[in-house]
Amino acid sequence: MHPLDKLFKTKEKEILSIYFTAGYPTRESTARILELLGRHGADLIEVGLPFSDPLADGPVIQHSSQVALSQGITISEIFDQMKSANVHKPLVLMGYLNPVLQYGFEDFLFDAAAAGACALILPDLPAEVFVANYKSLYEKYNIYPVFLISPQTSDERIHMLDSLSRGFLYAVSSSSTTGKAERFGESQKLWFDRLKALKLKNPVLAGFGIHNHNTLRFVFDHLPGAVVGSAFIKNLDPEQNDYGIPGFMKQLLNT
Amino acid sequence: MNPLYYPDNQGFYGDFGGAFIPEMLYPNIHELQENYLSILESKEFVEQYSKLLTDYVGRPTPLYLAKNLSERYHTNVWLKREDLAHTGSHKINNTVGQVLLAKKLGKNRIIAETGAGQHGVATATVCALMNMECIVFMGETDMKRQAPNVARMKMLGAEVQPATSGSKTLKDATNEAIRYWINHPNDTHYIIGSVVGPHPYPDLVARLQSIISKEITVQLLGLTGRSSPDAVIACVGGGSNAAGAFFHFLKTPDVLLIGAEAAGEGVNTGRTAASLHQGSRGIIHGSMTMLMQDKNGQITEPHSISAGLDYPGIGPLHAQLFVTGKAKYYPITDNEALKAAFLLSRLEGIIPALESAHALAVLDHIHFDPGQHVVINLSGRGDKDLSTFLQNLDNYASVR
Incomplete structure (x- = not known):
């Protein structure tokens, strides 16, 4: 069974996904971060592939991407680090289209699967281009495509993107780039309630802006799961052997 | 209007264009x-x-026969004076x-x-x-x-x-x-x-800038009796003034369309913004085009003395015109652009923008005959570049 199907079959709520930029804070840190996340409460892990011009990202991920690239990290090296990690959680790759195109799309999917990835999120890959050019390749390598939706997305388009996504659907909590730490309130509630009413085929995970226990709790009260990215990256402490990850996860989950 | 180089309904000019957006x-x-x-x-x-x-921008901008420049290059050099539009550029x-x-x-x-x-x-x-x-x-x-x-x-x-x-x-x-x-x-x-x-x-x-080539056809007809020139030259960063200057001539096979892209310190120096000559296919700012990137698909930092051309990509229309050979693109270095800016200032009393100076510098690369008519799109005026010009004044003191 596909690792994401297995996860959502055994756990239907309070699913926590952590996103981090591979190659940050140090070039070699990816495997250790994966292992620590696997042991301290992440149900799935999004491995961010750094890009020079991350259009959908706020300052934190821009910075971590820039540092990772300046340290010389490449996609091949990230794949090697994923292979060497002792982690048994579903690994989802998230990045931008251009580095994948230069790698070669099919080579990328082949190597990603060999590195243990089970899904791919490319925010700037249009659904129409995906269907025309890449859908069958994803199927060939059993990599699940995950699409983003935002509060501005029409119901009709949400259904379309839900039908293309496998594993889960990624809902942006508000119209924003990543890492805008705001209080969640009425507008998020309306958006999450709207999603519930649409009766989508995939479980929905909300991301963008979830930065502490309160915002995480808010999402868990409305949707099956949440993604934490910028807040996790901001709290990575290169001075500590465990990067401060156990402490951050404890606070986040309030355990 | 003639059928011109419009993209298809997904926004593609051949392989280039589209909307790769989150x-x-x-x-x-x-x-x-x-x-x-x-x-x-x-x-x-x-x-x-x-x-x-008409009333606010001051169009049509003049199509001016630059006599001294024409004499220098032994051909008819026409300047499309976008520098005279309100705010000083196209x-x-x-x-x-x-x-x-x-x-x-x-x-x-x-x-x-x-x-x-x-x-x-x-x-x-x-x-x-x-x-x-x-x-x-x-x-x-x-x-x-x-x-x-x-x-x-x-x-x-x-x-x-x-x-x-x-x-x-x-x-x-x-x-x-x-x-x-x-x-x-x-x-x-x-x-x-x-x-x-x-x-x-x-x-x-491109459509909004196509007023430039539309005016050129009318003005040239009045001035020379022919509606299309032998060549149109324009600088290309993203390529809006070039798209506008080329637009009505895209289906006129006899017009040589020439873009000048910024070579910076030289195409092979690593300090360049020549996206066509140094670039490869990829996605930048939501468009599939030619761009400067490393082998890992990371977009590299460009360099040009001209801030308006200092961009690692180029519009998808130009990428398509480049690969199909419909237009020719010349890399022009910082120094060539500076020299051309000084030359125009001293020969014609017009201080061009550093961007537009790249188009003027093409005259040193291509020979035109005395009977030919060459239109250079003078996309902007050079007031904004005075500090750069003054820093280089001694190097170009003898240009005239």
């Missing part, structure tokens, strides 16, 4: 895709746009049209990116005229080297936001504008200043 931008881009043609072609828009171009042709478009879409805030500051000034100007809030994103490096334009934007009531990421130039300003748009999707229209970005921008901006 879902958060989809509603705004989709709204534009669905509405831009019907608005541009509506009677109301056409009337308002052409009235503003950029206002686009901003007048896009602010009108934004009004019709019910937007009340305009954002823009700018490199040399010409697009920023043109945007701020039209926003002042039409009472729109205006925020311009500009790389920190460019704010320093084009300080006069920063001052003009502030005078016009615009907010100038420094872009501090990357090389702090045009690419980074564009990133920041797109991010702002993601965060403010409802009330804001993004005026891209060139024929770059996701569909429909390349087509939208």
Whole structure:
């Protein structure tokens, strides 16, 4: 069974996904971060592939991407680090289209699967281009495509993107780039309630802006799961052997 | 109108173009895709746009036979004087049209990116005229080297936001504008200043700039008895003034179309902005085009002395014209552009923008015959570049 199907079959709520930029804070840190996340409460892990011009990202991920690239990290090296990690959680790759195109799309999917990835999120890959050019390749390598939706997305388009996504659907909590730490309130509630009413085929995970226990709790009260990215990256402490990850996860989950 | 080089309904010129955008931008881009043609072609828009171009921008801009330059190069050199348009460059042709478009879409805030500051000034100007809030994103490096334009934007009531990421130039300003748009999707229209970005921008901006070639055909006919020249030369960063100058000649096989891209210190020096000569296929700012990138698909930092050409990509229309050979593109170095700027200043009493000087420098690369007619699109004036010119004054003191 596909690792994401297995996860959502055994756990239907309070699913926590952590996103981090591979190659940050140090070039070699990816495997250790994966292992620590696997042991301290992440149900799935999004491995961010750094890009020079991350259009959908706020300052934190821009910075971590820039540092990772300046340290010389490449996609091949990230794949090697994923292979060497002792982690048994579903690994989802998230990045931008251009580095994948230069790698070669099919080579990328082949190597990603060999590195243990089970899904791919490319925010700037249009659904129409995906269907025309890449859908069958994803199927060939059993990599699940995950699409983003935002509060501005029409119901009709949400259904379309839900039908293309496998594993889960990624809902942006508000119209924003990543890492805008705001209080969640009425507008998020309306958006999450709207999603519930649409009766989508995939479980929905909300991301963008979830930065502490309160915002995480808010999402868990409305949707099956949440993604934490910028807040996790901001709290990575290169001075500590465990990067401060156990402490951050404890606070986040309030355990 | 003749069928010209329009993109298909997905925004592709051959393999180039499209709209590779995050879902958060989809509603705004989709709204534009669905509405831009019907608005541009509506009677109301056409009337308002052409009235503003005449009364406010000062069009048509002259087509001027530069006699001294012609004598120097033993051919007929015509300058299309976009530098004489209000605000000092062709950029206002686009901003007048896009602010009108934004009004019709019910937007009340305009954002823009700018490199040399010409697009920023043109945007701020039209926003002042039409009472729109205006925020311009500009790389920190460019704010320093084009300080006069920063001052003009502030005078016009615009907010100038420094872009501090990357090389702090045009690419980074564009990133920041797109991010702002993601965060403010409802009330804001993004005026891209060139024929770059996701569909429909390349087509939208090319159409609004096509007034340049439309005027050239009429003016040349009156002045020479022929409606098309032997060659049209324009500089290319993203490529809006070149798209506008080429537009009506794209289906005229006899017209040689020549773009001048910024070679910086030289195409092979690693300090260049020659996206066609040094670049490869990839995606930048939502468009499949030719861009400068490393083997891992990371976009590399460009260099050009000219802030307006200091961009690692190029519009998809130009990428298509380049690979099909329909237009020729020459890399022009910083030094060649400087020399051409001094030459025009001293021979014709016209100080060109550093961007436009790249187009003038092509005259040293191609031989034209005495009977031929060459149109150079003088896209902007050089006041903003005076500090750069003065730094190089001693090196070019003898140019004339």
